[in-house]
Amino acid sequence: MQEQSQYTEDNIRSLDWKEHIRTRPGMYIGKLGDGSSPDDGIYILIKEVLDNCIDEFVMGAGKTIEVTIKDRTVSVRDYGRGIPLGKVVEVVSKMNTGGKYDSKAFKKSVGLNGVGTKAVNALSSFFRVESVRDNQQKAAEFSAGNLTLEEDLVETTKRKGTKVTFIADDTIFKNYKFRNDYIVRMLKNYCYLNKGLTIIYNGEKFVSENGLKDLLQETIAEDDMIYPIIHLTGNDIEIALTHSKTQYSEEYYSFVNGQNTTQGGTHLAAFKEAVVRAVKEFYNKNFEASDIRKSIVSAISLKVEEPVFESQTKTKLGSTDMGPDLPTVRTFVNDFIKTNLDNFLHKNPEVADALLRKILQAERERKELSGIRKLAKDRAKKASLHNKKLRDCRVHLTDAKNPRSLESTLFITEGNSASGSITKSRDVNTQAVFSLRGKPLNTYGMTKKIVYENEEFNLLQAALNIEEDYENLRYNNIVLATDADVDGMHIRLLMITFFLQFFPELIKEGHLYILQTPLFRVRNKKKTIYCYSEEERVSAIEELKPKPEITRFKGLGEISPDEFKNFIGEDIRLEPVMLDKTSSIEKLLEFYMGKNTPNRQEFIIGNLKVELDKVEN
Numbered sequence: 226m227q228e229q230s231q232y233t234e235d236n237i238r239s240l241d242w243k244e245h246i247r248t249r250p251g252m253y254i255g256k257l258g259d260g261s262s263p264d265d266g267i268y269i270l271i272k273e274v275l276d277n278c279i280d281e282f283v284m285g286a287g288k289t290i291e292v293t294i295k296d297r298t299v300s301v302r303d304y305g306r307g308i309p310l311g312k313v314v315e316v317v318s319k320m321n322t323g324g325k326y327d328s329k330a331f332k333k334s335v336g337l338n339g340v341g342t343k344a345v346n347a348l349s350s351f352f353r354v355e356s357v358r359d360n361q362q363k364a365a366e367f368s369a370g371n372l373t374l375e376e377d378l379v380e381t382t383k384r385k386g387t388k389v390t391f392i393a394d395d396t397i398f399k400n401y402k403f404r405n406d407y408i409v410r411m412l413k414n415y416c417y418l419n420k421g422l423t424i425i426y427n428g429e430k431f432v433s434e435n436g437l438k439d440l441l442q443e444t445i446a447e448d449d450m451i452y453p454i455i456h457l458t459g460n461d462i463e464i465a466l467t468h469s470k471t472q473y474s475e476e477y478y479s480f481v482n483g484q485n486t487t488q489g490g491t492h493l494a495a496f497k498e499a500v501v502r503a504v505k506e507f508y509n510k511n512f513e514a515s516d517i518r519k520s521i522v523s524a525i526s527l528k529v530e531e532p533v534f535e536s537q538t539k540t541k542l543g544s545t546d547m548g549p550d551l552p553t554v555r556t557f558v559n560d561f562i563k564t565n566l567d568n569f570l571h572k573n574p575e576v577a578d579a580l581l582r583k584i585l586q587a588e589r590e591r592k593e594l595s596g597i598r599k600l601a602k603d604r605a606k607k608a609s610l611h612n613k614k615l616r617d618c619r620v621h622l623t624d625a626k627n628p629r630s631l632e633s634t635l636f637i638t639e640g641n642s643a644s645g646s647i648t649k650s651r652d653v654n655t656q657a658v659f660s661l662r663g664k665p666l667n668t669y670g671m672t673k674k675i676v677y678e679n680e681e682f683n684l685l686q687a688a689l690n691i692e693e694d695y696e697n698l699r700y701n702n703i704v705l706a707t708d709a710d711v712d713g714m715h716i717r718l719l720m721i722t723f724f725l726q727f728f729p730e731l732i733k734e735g736h737l738y739i740l741q742t743p744l745f746r747v748r749n750k751k752k753t754i755y756c757y758s759e760e761e762r763v764s765a766i767e768e769l770k771p772k773p774e775i776t777r778f779k780g781l782g783e784i785s786p787d788e789f790k791n792f793i794g795e796d797i798r799l800e801p802v803m804l805d806k807t808s809s810i811e812k813l814l815e816f817y818m819g820k821n822t823p824n825r826q827e828f829i830i831g832n833l834k835v836e837l838d839k840v841e842n
């Protein structure tokens with residue numbers, strides 16, 4: 226009753242655009258992470274600005290885009306037509322204002338809502354837009370979406386185009402840092418999808434001549450391919466595919482109107498189905514779909530009119546049709562692949578033979594595994610009922626409707642006290658804990674059978690729920706939380722080996738992380754600072770002068786649950802395990818785990834670098 230009587234006119238608020246974006250940033254730019262994941266909002270900000278430049282390129286205006294990132298200042302310059310000078314302020318600060326609503330030309334663009342730049346503007350502590358046309362320039366500056374400066378029109382000799390500079394607001398994006406490799410990957414993707422476009426990023430030049438073929442070439446090494454990349458292009462569709470010798474699972478890249486749809490959607494579903502159907506028809510055999518798709522490495526790009534995405538971040542296509550009064554996405558993709566893949570296989574019998582051998586091999590392996598798999602599954606089921614290894618959380622990645630699903634995290638720990646501390650201090654909604662019993666098995670050189678036979682791995686696989694495919698992955702973040710001593714490093718290495726060998730996509734798609742834990746605590750009566758490096762320690766001591774107390778943390782087990790909360794809560798620091806080329810998975814494993822390299826192992830354990838791609842071959 227009390228509550229109802231408090232409900233008056235005063236309770237009804239309507240937010241203005243800036244406020245709305247700033248109170249609900251997730252709706253516009255997705256995750257508010259610190260930049261350690263490629264789908265964090267700070268990268269979406271860049272993308273929103275870039276998408277407008279790309280639209281200009283697609284219109285035939287401006288072949289070069291310059292991107293500069295210095296610390297936290299991002300600037301993006303295109304040589305397109307330039308925003309109409311009288312509208313420069315409006316298009317970046319008035320919701321649903323844009324030039325793409327009724328233009329036929331923009332039907333196949335991703336920018337239609339008239340929202341993107343406004344979101345960037347509202348979420349930036351500094352935002353400047355400059356447009357040049359007909360030797361005149363108009364510029365304006367904002368802070369958190371509020372106009373702070375509007376320059377008069379001035380004469381200029383600059384080339385026409387638009388330049389946007391912004392600094393993401395660190396009261397919204399806390400502790401963020403741009404990761405160069407994520408940005409490079411994003412920019413490269415733009416190049417693959419826009420042949421002829423040059424992007425210059427901090428002076429480095431990116432350009433692609435062969436589109437999706439170049440993309441795959443980057444992901445998989447020539448000698449890991451069962452047959453050379455098949456690259457098929459048509460009106461509004463481009464696909465590329467091959468099969469890997471070493472990779473167990475399936476790998477897909479998908480794009481719609483130049484947008485990387487990291488969560489797939491109707492076009493990807495259609496592509497998977499179409500490949501299976503075309504292959505079955507070509508060989509005239511009723512193969513299992515999973516045998517055909519096993520080890521596939523592929524990409525599809527589609528152009529759809531007025532696409533519908535499932536959110537403003539545009540990572541999943543929802544459209545069922547190619548556009549108004551056009552066939553369905555499914556029919557379109559299917560027809561294209563049926564005709565063109567079939568033709569290709571007829572014309573290239575050596576590829577057809579290689580593919581057939583691969584499918585038959587997958588079939589054999591599946592049958593071999595099926596007996597043991599069933600056993601293992603039953604065992605895992607029984608065990609998971611009272612799985613002491615797993616302390617699960619409530620929200621999982623598979624609960625797509627729950628906005629917190631992206632936060633779902635599985636900590637893999639070792640040692641009773643560390644597991645205990647994490648279990649006590651975690652957020653039971655989103656953080657689960659899997660405890661290893663001592664050192665896990667070294668899986669280097671073993672076959673997938675071991676994942677089923679080894680109880681620990683089998684339970685881990687069951688917890689992750691990726692036995693059939695990655696779509697059912699239950700946690701967005703898989704975090705290795707081991708001590709920073711030699712044993713801990715070794716366990717970390719063994720676990721990375723395990724994932725590299727059997728689930729490389731988890732690494733490629735950025736799900737695997739290493740938990741950073743502080744080396745020191747520096748505090749005085751008023752303040753506590755946790756330090757993750759020597760430099761941080763020095764500056765903390767400086768800050769808390771004259772006589773702070775300094776404690777060195779040796780292992781995770783030593784840190785009390787209360788204290789642990791500070792490291793796995795909001796301020797959690799995660800270092801992603803990165804892998805740029807599957808190409809070298811074999812070589813990498815050999816390098817890391819090769820039996821003949823005890824010296825190397827010593828070296829690695831002492832100097833374990835998280836970025837695996839830095840290994841020299």
Ligand SMILES: Nc1ncnc2c1ncn2[C@@H]1O[C@H](COP(=O)(O)OP(=O)(O)OP(=O)(O)O)[C@@H](O)[C@H]1O
Pocket residue numbers: 273276277278281303305306307308309316317322323324325335336337338339340341342343387
């Ligand atoms: N680099 C640019 N060159 C030319 N015009 C631009 C540029 N950036 C923005 N504009 C103009 O500003 C308008 C608003 O851009 P904004 O990013 O806010 O929305 P949008 O691209 O129309 O749609 P979306 O919400 O999907 O991003 C665009 O429609 C376009 O007319």
